[in-house]
Amino acid sequence: DTGVSQDPRHKITKRGQNVTFRCDPxxxxxxxxxxxxxxxxxxxxxxxxxxxxxxxxxxxxxxRFSAERPKGSFSTLEIQRTEQxxxxxxxxxxxxxxxQETQYFGxxxxxxxx
Amino acid sequence: xxSVTQPDIHITVSEGASLELRCNYSYGATPYLFWxxxxxxxxxxxxxxxxxxxxxxxxxxxxxxxxxxxxxxFNLRKPSxxxxxxxxxxxxxxxxxxxxxxxxxxxxxxILP
Numbered sequence: 396d397t398g399v400s401q402d403p404r405h406k407i408t409k410r411g412q413n414v415t416f417r418c419d420p421x422x423x424x425x426x427x428x429x430x431x432x433x434x435x436x437x438x439x440x441x442x443x444x445x446x447x448x449x450x451x452x453x454x455x456x457x458x459r460f461s462a463e464r465p466k467g468s469f470s471t472l473e474i475q476r477t478e479q480x481x482x483x484x485x486x487x488x489x490x491x492x493x494x495q496e497t498q499y500f501g502x503x504x505x506x507x508x509x
Numbered sequence: 510x511x512s513v514t515q516p517d518i519h520i521t522v523s524e525g526a527s528l529e530l531r532c533n534y535s536y537g538a539t540p541y542l543f544w545x546x547x548x549x550x551x552x553x554x555x556x557x558x559x560x561x562x563x564x565x566x567x568x569x570x571x572x573x574x575x576x577x578x579x580x581x582x583f584n585l586r587k588p589s590x591x592x593x594x595x596x597x598x599x600x601x602x603x604x605x606x607x608x609x610x611x612x613x614x615x616x617x618x619x620i621l622p
Contacts, residue, residue, distance in 0.1 A: 398552075399552065428609075435518075435614065435615075436614055436615070437513075437599045437601070437612030437613050437614050437615050438553070438599070438612045439612070440609045440610075440611075443609070451609070486552070486553070488553075493604075495541065495560060497555050497558070498555070498610070499552075499555075500545075500552035500553040500554070501552050502550065502551060502552045503552060
């Protein structure tokens with residue numbers, strides 16, 4: 396069990412640029428979640444996958460955001476035309492199945508949009 | 510709508526003292542309840558969870574939490590804190606209709622030497 400990994404750990408970009416983050420879940424986990432955490436707040440759900448199927452997207456996820464999990468393994472989160480309000484920590488978590496199963500979180504990708 | 514309230518943004522305790530972090534939830538059915546800890550530069554780590562059964566739940570690192578349905582609370586306790594417990598603690602509740610969990614805003618714990 397190598398844990399959930401995320402890359403990059405930090406990203407600084409200029410407003411209007413596109414960014415892509417990667418999450419590698421624990422290998423046998425079929426569920427993968429993306430959360431966003433801003434300063435002074437708890438994680439807020441963005442979207443999740445069951446294997447390669449994206450089952451739910453939060454209203455927080457505007458059209459500029461897209462997530463994929465092409466083979467049911469790693470996932471990418473892309474933000475197009477970044478805005479300063481996108482600055483946050485983006486967290487990935489994975490679990491074996493339903494909410495009863497523990498979600499294991501990665502260290503996060505901290506995004507700063509200038 | 511489901512929600513979680515952590516009334517204390519910051520808590521400061523002396524090393525060796527006891528700790529209680531408060532969590533209140535709003536949920537229409539029997540909730541699943543969680544406490545996570547987040548240390549600087551670290552991912553969120555699950556301390557303990559409650560689904561059913563014994564309302565006193567034991568977790569890792571010497572933490573425990575008690576589910577009180579009548580008070581809609583799930584407070585986290587530790588009898589004697591260590592300097593390494595300084596971190597941010599999040600209470601969470603689920604599942605909502607989409608099988609997700611909702612986090613509170615967190616309580617930052619400071620430890621005095």
